[in-house]
Amino acid sequence: MKIFVNNIPVNIIAKTDLKEWDVYHTIKKGDNKMISQLDLMGDILFVDLAETELKVFFLLMQDKKFKKATSITFAVNDYQSAKKLVKDQFTIVKAAGGLVLKKDQYLLIYRLKKWDLPKGKSEDGEKMKVTAIREVEEECSIKVDLRSKIGVTWHTYMQNDKRILKKTNWYLMDCVDDKDMKPQEKESIEKVAWFDKTELPSLLKNSYPSIVEVFKKFNKKFDHKIKLF
Template sequence: MKTYRIYINDNTLIIADKLPEQTETIQMVEEKGFNFKTFYEKLGKLSATPYAIVTEDPKTLFRTIRKSLTIIKASGGLVSNAKGEYLFIFRNKKWDLPKGKVEKGEGMKEAGLREVEEECGVKINSNNERLCKTYHVYEMNGKLVLKRTNWYSMTVKGVPRLIPQKEEGITKAEWLSAADLKPVLKNTYPSIVDVLKAGKLIREKV
């Protein structure tokens, strides 16, 4: 099944060739005549609702939506240490993973490594395979922006001390085991949950 998830504030737009199985009620959206900007404007800013468009060709519909938006590329990492713990940051009153915008002339993988090292004061030992991509839509200077973030699996040697980059609004950086993720899952972004699923830290709901 080919599925795209676009996160808009606390809402999710799922584009898929069949309806995903999940516990929440999904609001169906008609594919015919769909206009993303109109859809965005009608969304309640505070309602955490999953919406879905079921289409025979999710890739083409997603590309059509993407063309109507301004694209920003970002990259980040799910970093593990020698004890099998994972690096989390606390920023804007939510748990997050280190990430940032790709600079001109920079590769996605290279950008993810640089952002992690800058935001947490660590030296990355290995920057492995890409785990997933996430998509987040927001307004910037009156335009709708689609931020596409590539997430990579990374490692460090030993258990280095973390230095949160305060000027980037990061108030904490911590190593957490997979068993200690309950506070994170209660207070993080849906896109981060997707990264944790891709990294097999949490299981998909059956």
């Protein structure tokens, strides 16, 4: 499970799935030293961390601690238990969005000074596929056909003093009609535009890590060779 906390990827994996150790800058094993005392830099691996320390870590991350870390990985003995422990600290919000194609072009939106993909929260009882189509069509004023699922991203944020963990389901879509394409201004979207793959690297430098993750999943699942940076 990968969660983006303040745009830093935090990975939770089973210890048995840990294959490489030398890719990490720092390795910390459970040693009873409080995580709040650590100065984390680069790619960090924690092994055999106590559950209490894992809970403290996410509280500190939400307060924008450990800003020098590039990525953080927890290798745990009980993956399902650790995942539940993390989720239980947040209010879960479900959302869905789309990576829309038109021949060899990709649809991006510009919102809050970042390039993004169209997405939004699910309504009560709404299936994720329905949410994805509705949000894309509302935010961009286009018509789409849903092709298949790309994957899921997780990221955290604060809202009304609540700690939110958003699960976003992403789908690959084809544009079938964009003659009336325009940004949904009430959602603070300033631009909706098509780009070819040669333009994506520069645009994704001004995007969110979770959006880059969607393109990585797209590349892997559909064997595309989009250069992201």
